[in-house]
Amino acid sequence: MEHANPFALIFILLMGGVLFFYVSQARRGKDIYVRRIPGIDAIDETLGRSVELGRPIAFTSGLISIGPLFYACLSVLHYVAEKIARFSSKIYVPCFDPEVLVLSDATLQSAYQSANRLSQYDPTDVRYLSNNQFAYASGYMGLVHRENVGGAFLFGSFAAESLILAEAGQQVGAMQVAATTSNEQIPFFITTCDHTLIGEELYAAGAYLSNNSVQRGSLRAQDIMKLLLVALIVLGTIQATFAALSASEEPIAALKWVTGSWSAKGE
Amino acid sequence: MTRLRNKLIAFFTFIGGLYFFLEYILPAHIGGLEFGKYHEQISLAVQLIGLMAIGLGLINIFRVHGVRILKLQGGWFNSFVLLLGLAFVLVLQLLDFRRSEQRSDLLLEVKNFSLFVNRVVLEYEQKQIDYRPRLDALIDRLGVLKTQVKNSSSLLATGKQLDSERTEAQFVRSAEGAASATEQLKGALWQNNYRETKKITLDQLALLQSVTQELLDLNYEASPARRWGNFVFNGFFTPLGSAMFSLLAFYIVSAAYRSFRFRSWEAVVLMIPALIVMLGQIPHGPLYVYSGLPEIRRWLLEYLNTPAFRAIFFGSAIAGLAMSIRIWLSLEKSPLNTEETKQ
Numbered sequence: 001m002e003h004a005n006p007f008a009l010i011f012i013l014l015m016g017g018v019l020f021f022y023v024s025q026a027r028r029g030k031d032i033y034v035r036r037i038p039g040i041d042a043i044d045e046t047l048g049r050s051v052e053l054g055r056p057i058a059f060t061s062g063l064i065s066i067g068p069l070f071y072a073c074l075s076v077l078h079y080v081a082e083k084i085a086r087f088s089s090k091i092y093v094p095c096f097d098p099e100v101l102v103l104s105d106a107t108l109q110s111a112y113q114s115a116n117r118l119s120q121y122d123p124t125d126v127r128y129l130s131n132n133q134f135a136y137a138s139g140y141m142g143l144v145h146r147e148n149v150g151g152a153f154l155f156g157s158f159a160a161e162s163l164i165l166a167e168a169g170q171q172v173g174a175m176q177v178a179a180t181t182s183n184e185q186i187p188f189f190i191t192t193c194d195h196t197l198i199g200e201e202l203y204a205a206g207a208y209l210s211n212n213s214v215q216r217g218s219l220r221a222q223d224i225m226k227l228l229l230v231a232l233i234v235l236g237t238i239q240a241t242f243a244a245l246s247a248s249e250e251p252i253a254a255l256k257w258v259t260g261s262w263s264a265k266g267e
Numbered sequence: 268m269t270r271l272r273n274k275l276i277a278f279f280t281f282i283g284g285l286y287f288f289l290e291y292i293l294p295a296h297i298g299g300l301e302f303g304k305y306h307e308q309i310s311l312a313v314q315l316i317g318l319m320a321i322g323l324g325l326i327n328i329f330r331v332h333g334v335r336i337l338k339l340q341g342g343w344f345n346s347f348v349l350l351l352g353l354a355f356v357l358v359l360q361l362l363d364f365r366r367s368e369q370r371s372d373l374l375l376e377v378k379n380f381s382l383f384v385n386r387v388v389l390e391y392e393q394k395q396i397d398y399r400p401r402l403d404a405l406i407d408r409l410g411v412l413k414t415q416v417k418n419s420s421s422l423l424a425t426g427k428q429l430d431s432e433r434t435e436a437q438f439v440r441s442a443e444g445a446a447s448a449t450e451q452l453k454g455a456l457w458q459n460n461y462r463e464t465k466k467i468t469l470d471q472l473a474l475l476q477s478v479t480q481e482l483l484d485l486n487y488e489a490s491p492a493r494r495w496g497n498f499v500f501n502g503f504f505t506p507l508g509s510a511m512f513s514l515l516a517f518y519i520v521s522a523a524y525r526s527f528r529f530r531s532w533e534a535v536v537l538m539i540p541a542l543i544v545m546l547g548q549i550p551h552g553p554l555y556v557y558s559g560l561p562e563i564r565r566w567l568l569e570y571l572n573t574p575a576f577r578a579i580f581f582g583s584a585i586a587g588l589a590m591s592i593r594i595w596l597s598l599e600k601s602p603l604n605t606e607e608t609k610q
Binding site: 003004008009012015016019023066067068069071072074075077078095097098099101102103106107110111123124126127128131132133134135137138146160161163164167181183186188190191192198199200202203204210212214215218221222225226229 | 288291292293294295317320321322323324325327328330331334341342504507508511512514515518519521522523525526576579580581582583585586587588589590591592593594598599600602603
């Protein structure tokens with residue numbers, strides 16, 4: 001069984017502390033600046049364009065399963081679905097995982113309720129396609145072509161099928177916004193989609209769209225923790241350089257501290 | 268009611284999160300306490316809850332495609348084929364499951380023969396319980412199994428007929444050998460000199476067990492459900508998946524064409540390293556252009572590409588951690604929460 005070491009515990013607790021500090025500051029009304037990200041601005045543009053054309057939109061989270069990333073995607077789905085409900089347009093949410101299907105369905109219902117359009121909510125808008133990668137890709141392609149979607153949101157976790165999904169949207173002339181933390185798929189989205197959110201920008205999208213104080217405070221806390229990590233990396237690099245110059249065989253102090261276990265036996 | 272539901276969700280999220288958090292951060296043993304002792308069972312329970320959603324996935328498929336068929340909407344025939352395929356595979360899997368259960372039952376019975384003989388002998392030694400009717404029952408059962416296998420026709424309806432016939436004959440011989448050894452054990456027990464005969468009987472039963480395993484494997488592979496299942500999977504599903512995957516090659520060319528057009532300086536910056544990496548990768552680059560290309564390619568990937576990927580990874584990991592803490596402590600409005608959304 002995998003267990004954390006003291007460094008991981010300290011890091012998690014520190015993260016929690018910093019998070020609480022900035023969330024409480026944001027709740028007290030302190031303005032926390034979030035820089036504009038063109039990809040997030042493009043969400044509204046995509047929605048507007050699809051509605052003007054009278055075409056539906058598709059929202060896929062790819063091969064995602066339940067986890068923090070999916071939760072971040074749900075925030076965006078809620079925003080998009082609420083807008084779609086207000087404009088009386090149509091949204092399709094094809095799903096790869098049955099658990100994801102259930103939560104996406106609940107989010108869609110919640111969004112329609114927020115827009116006071118619950119009567120327009122259609123449970124068949126959220127569709128379970130397959131939990132096989134390429135069967136899912138083929139189902140998504142079919143849906144995009146059949147329904148002639150005007151906009152597509154690819155927010156989530158993707159693998160080799162990413163280009164197939166994005167090309168399907170490209171073929172029907174849909175405006176596409178993609179966001180993923182799957183590093184290997186980012187180039188494919190950049191070349192095929194109109195806008196791409198990279199890595200943590202996906203997590204930031206929820207904060208940006210909802211203007212929620214907790215999420216904004218959390219963004220600031222993330223930046224602080226990233227600074228800390230960068231400082232650790234610089235410290236480790238300096239120590240490693242000195243260790244290499246002195247030809248010492250002893251593990252460097254920073255490395256020992258970061259990778260050290262609870263007990264000397266490596267429990 | 269909704270408020271209570273939301274509170275319950277927040278409570279169970281917190282308790283679940285607390286358990287997994289403590290399980291991860293605490294050492295495996297604290298003094299005499301082993302915190303993660305039941306971790307496997309708890310994880311399995313969590314997975315089981317998730318598995319329940321598969322039923323909802325099926326309902327969704329029937330709802331989406333059933334409505335389309337009933338209303339004869341566009342593409343209803345595709346939906347019909349999909350549901351037909353789904354039902355067909357479901358039936359195949361159920362038949363396959365039933366077959367594998369029967370297989371397990373028989374194998375377990377044969378495995379238990381050795382335990383049974385040991386127990387009969389032990390109880391005779393310790394409690395003087397009569398061994399004869401019990402060993403007779405074992406001999407009768409071995410006879411029944413032998414007859415069943417002899418009369419079984421399913422084994423012959425297979426492409427591996429020779430293997431099956433050979434294994435079937437082996438099974439009959441082993442069952443006869445085991446019955447004969449058990450008969451001898453009865454006599455040996457009567458003469459109170461049974462150590463060697465008991466060992467021979469157990470060896471015969473072990474042989475019978477391994478032949479049974481082989482026979483059941485062959486029988487299982489030869490079953491219609493299994494063969495149809497393999498046909499559907501290997502003959503349809505896998506090639507269709509490969510066909511989808513092969514589309515990638517064409518899409519990559521199309522995507523590369525769009526990105527590598529000299530539309531902007533960014534495109535130029537993207538194109539030059541891409542060209543070097545491509546030429547460094549294929550044999551023609553170093554051969555006809557410049558022999559140092561593979562080394563430049565390696566440098567680009569290791570010193571420019573990898574750090575960039577790591578930076579993205581660090582950002583995502585920290586954002587994921589922050590999101591996890593927010594979910595765990597229910598710090599923010601949930602997109603699933605109907606009550607908290609504005610009306």
